[in-house]
Amino acid sequence: MKSRRFVLTFPPEATGEPITYNLIRKFDIMVNIVKADVSPGQVGHLVMEMTAPSKILKEGMEYMKERNVECVPIDRTITYQKDLCVHCGACSAVCFAGALTMNRSTAELVFDAEKCVVCELCLTACPLKLFSIDLG
Amino acid sequence: MLRKRSIVEINEKIRKGRAVVLTAEQVAAMGREATPAEVAEKVDVVTTGTFGPMCSSGMFINFGHTDPPMRMEKITLNNVPVFGGIAAVDAYVGATETALPHDQYGGAHVIEELIAGKDVLLQATAKGTDCYPRTEVKTLLNKATVNEMIMFNPRNAYQNYNVAVNSTSKMKFTYMGTLLPSFGNATFSTSGELSPLLNDPEMRTIGIGTRIFFGGTTGYVAWHGTQFNTGKPVNEHGVPIGNSATLALIGNAKEMSTRFIRAAYFEKYGVSIFVGVGIPIPVLDEEMARRVMVRNSQIETNIIDYGSPGHDLLGRVNYESLFSGEITLNGKKIRTAPLSSVRVAREIAETLCREITAGRFMLTAPVEAFRKTTGLNSLEIRL
Numbered sequence: 001m002k003s004r005r006f007v008l009t010f011p012p013e014a015t016g017e018p019i020t021y022n023l024i025r026k027f028d029i030m031v032n033i034v035k036a037d038v039s040p041g042q043v044g045h046l047v048m049e050m051t052a053p054s055k056i057l058k059e060g061m062e063y064m065k066e067r068n069v070e071c072v073p074i075d076r077t078i079t080y081q082k083d084l085c086v087h088c089g090a091c092s093a094v095c096f097a098g099a100l101t102m103n104r105s106t107a108e109l110v111f112d113a114e115k116c117v118v119c120e121l122c123l124t125a126c127p128l129k130l131f132s133i134d135l136g
Numbered sequence: 137m138l139r140k141r142s143i144v145e146i147n148e149k150i151r152k153g154r155a156v157v158l159t160a161e162q163v164a165a166m167g168r169e170a171t172p173a174e175v176a177e178k179v180d181v182v183t184t185g186t187f188g189p190m191c192s193s194g195m196f197i198n199f200g201h202t203d204p205p206m207r208m209e210k211i212t213l214n215n216v217p218v219f220g221g222i223a224a225v226d227a228y229v230g231a232t233e234t235a236l237p238h239d240q241y242g243g244a245h246v247i248e249e250l251i252a253g254k255d256v257l258l259q260a261t262a263k264g265t266d267c268y269p270r271t272e273v274k275t276l277l278n279k280a281t282v283n284e285m286i287m288f289n290p291r292n293a294y295q296n297y298n299v300a301v302n303s304t305s306k307m308k309f310t311y312m313g314t315l316l317p318s319f320g321n322a323t324f325s326t327s328g329e330l331s332p333l334l335n336d337p338e339m340r341t342i343g344i345g346t347r348i349f350f351g352g353t354t355g356y357v358a359w360h361g362t363q364f365n366t367g368k369p370v371n372e373h374g375v376p377i378g379n380s381a382t383l384a385l386i387g388n389a390k391e392m393s394t395r396f397i398r399a400a401y402f403e404k405y406g407v408s409i410f411v412g413v414g415i416p417i418p419v420l421d422e423e424m425a426r427r428v429m430v431r432n433s434q435i436e437t438n439i440i441d442y443g444s445p446g447h448d449l450l451g452r453v454n455y456e457s458l459f460s461g462e463i464t465l466n467g468k469k470i471r472t473a474p475l476s477s478v479r480v481a482r483e484i485a486e487t488l489c490r491e492i493t494a495g496r497f498m499l500t501a502p503v504e505a506f507r508k509t510t511g512l513n514s515l516e517i518r519l
Contacts, residue, residue: 012305042305042318086187086398086410086477090313093321093473104459107478125314127189127400127408127475129240 003051005034007117009070010044019069020046027060028052035117037096045096047074047117074118078111081130085109091131094121140421143341143501146180150495155180157492159485160417160428164329167429176425181492181499184332185349185414185484188325188476189400191311192291192362193231193409195247195389198283199258201225206270208260213246220260224268228288231399231409242407244399247287250279251351252394285389287351287397291361293413295333295381296368296437299324299453299463301470304443309404313475315442322439322463322472327481328432328455332415333381335428337374339366341418343502348385349414349488352396354497355387357415360506367510373434374427377452381506385413396484410477414484416492418499432456439465 010019023029030051038044050057064071078099080091087109092100099115100122102108123131149155156179158166163182166175199208201224211220211227215235219228234242249256255276264271279285300312301322308315313323328334336342346357361382368380389397396412419425433456441448450465457463458472491497 037320039318087479088188088410088477089474090323090402093323093471093475094314094316096316096320096471102461102474104461107482121314124403127313127402127410128398129401 003049004057005047005049005074005117007072007074007119008046008048008064009072010038010046011068012041012043013068017067019064019067020048022063023050023060027056027063029056029060035097045117045119047097072118076118077113077134078116078118078120078122079132079134080111080122080126084128084130086128088127091122091126094125096121141180141419143418143420143499146418147498149180150492150498153493153495155492157181157183157416157489159482159489160184160330160335161482161485163428164431167431172422172426172429175429176419176422179419179425182335182417182419182428183414183485183488183492184330184335184417185412185481185488186293186327186331186476187396187410187412187480187484188327189311189402189408190289190292190411191232191408193287193289193411194243195229195250196284196286196288197227197229197250199225199227199277200281200283202270202273204270205268206260206273207262207265207268208273209262211258211260213256213258214241214249215257215259216241216243216246218243218246232407234407239406240401242399242401244407244409247389247409248394248397248399250285251389251392251397253279279390287355287385287387287389287392288358289385289411291363291382292385292411293332293361293383293415294379295331295337296376296435297325297379298438298440299458299472300442301439301450301465302443303441308443309402310442311402311405311408312442313473314403319465319468319470322458322465322470323475324437324455324458324472325475326437326455327476327478328435328459329430330478330481330485332413332417333383334375334430334435336417336424337370337376337427339381339506340424341420341502342383342415343505345500345503346415347498347500349412349484349491350385350387350392351389351412352393353387353391355385357383357502358386359384363512364506364509365512366506366508371434371436373430375430375435377436378438383413396480412480412484414488416488416497416499432459
């Protein structure tokens with residue numbers, strides 16, 4: 001059995017199909033949804049942990065691929081050059097996972113790596129280009 | 137009753153080290169308990185600050201003459217075109233100009249590198265004249281080698297600005313940052329109760345010639361800014377709603393610091409520049425005290441749909457809600473995020489506070505007050 005975290009990106013036309021239900025019922029994958037941002041007819045994001053033997057996980061990923069659901073494992077991390085940050089907050093605007101937030105009293109950017117789902121939106125949202133992907 | 141204070145009297149107190157100087161945040165907090173009369177009695181000067189992305193910024197530069205001399209025509213700095221149609225070796229580096237096709241690097245980056253003391257590549261061509269025979273030049277320059285670097289920003293320090301949201305199903309890339317689809321976020325750009333023109337909304341003490349903190353050094357208000365509009369409606373606290381007044385600012389960029397001038401690139405929009413501005417407000421009387429006591433909850437702005445072609449107005453919200461991290465629009469909760477750094481704005485207000493307290497920064501009365509306007513002209517398509 002293997003547990004891995006994934007970011008699933010749903011195209012607008014796929015959100016009508018019960019993808020996660022099928023992953024559980026058809027593939028017997030244990031699913032733990034960490035974060036969901038899915039609305040009918042729109043691009044959606046789901047962060048979830050999937051637990052199953054490697055072979056089954058692969059089949060589940062194949063099933064999603066056929067339905068144009070992007071499934072990216074989270075084994076990369078985001079880093080940023082904190083010393084150059086001006087704490088403008090532009091990155092926090094796109095961080096739907098809530099990893100990048102503004103501290104109300106200090107007005108400083110706070111990065112909680114635990115919450116990061118490596119969606120990479122902060123890489124382009126930062127006007128100073130301070131974020132990068134650490135491939136480990 | 138409080139005797140009215142003049143700027144001359146305040147400067148005398150500053151010189152003697154007796155002036156009471158607070159930041160706009162401190163005085164806003166004080167205002168929860170104290171009345172305007174009490175604040176006017178106790179406080180002489182309130183310092184403000186802002187550090188946000190401000191297009192309509194740029195820098196005049198004089199390169200110095202070559203031997204033989206040249207009347208430079210087409211000019212680039214680090215491959216970014218700069219405007220040379222002024223004189224032989226004068227140019228204007230526009231912050232938003234880009235080094236196409238590499239549109240992530242632009243005039244703002246050139247300005248930041250020059251302020252940092254780095255070498256920048258100058259390339260220029262000319263037709264050559266009898267008095268300016270040279271036809272091309274390629275060399276390195278930096279702030280020590282050029283004659284002048286004069287920051288002149290035609291429109292900075294917006295008095296108030298819109299909140300941006302996106303109603304469409306697609307991500308929108310704007311100067312208000314990346315707007316997530318279906319009202320996924322709301323961005324705003326202000327330092328709120330710290331913002332210079334929100335602490336003197338009628339510009340009684342800020343006008344042509346006002347001495348300010350500008351990019352890390354002393355600068356001046358040169359004129360009213362472009363798109364200056366005093367015709368916007370005001371709320372019950374006397375604060376204009378939405379984008380209204382602006383300032384044209386001037387200062388010596390050679391003395392500026394990259395802590396307070398930073399180049400920016402907004403994805404699929406273009407280059408802009410973070411500019412640090414701080415303005416001291418003399419507390420001349422009780423009315424002025426009431427103004428500088430303004431709190432984020434009393435400052436409101438418009439929520440604009442940047443997804444709609446006409447930028448539809450969707451509602452109104454105050455900055456207390458915006459800074460809380462979440463607003464509600466038509467029953468839907470929307471995550472909010474700033475684009476202007478309150479952290480650096482606070483640092484600017486605190487720096488200015490220290491400088492004035494130490495007697496190193498004196499206040500000025502405007503040489504001339506700004507005119508009132510009734511609105512902005514649109515560009516009519518006449519052909």
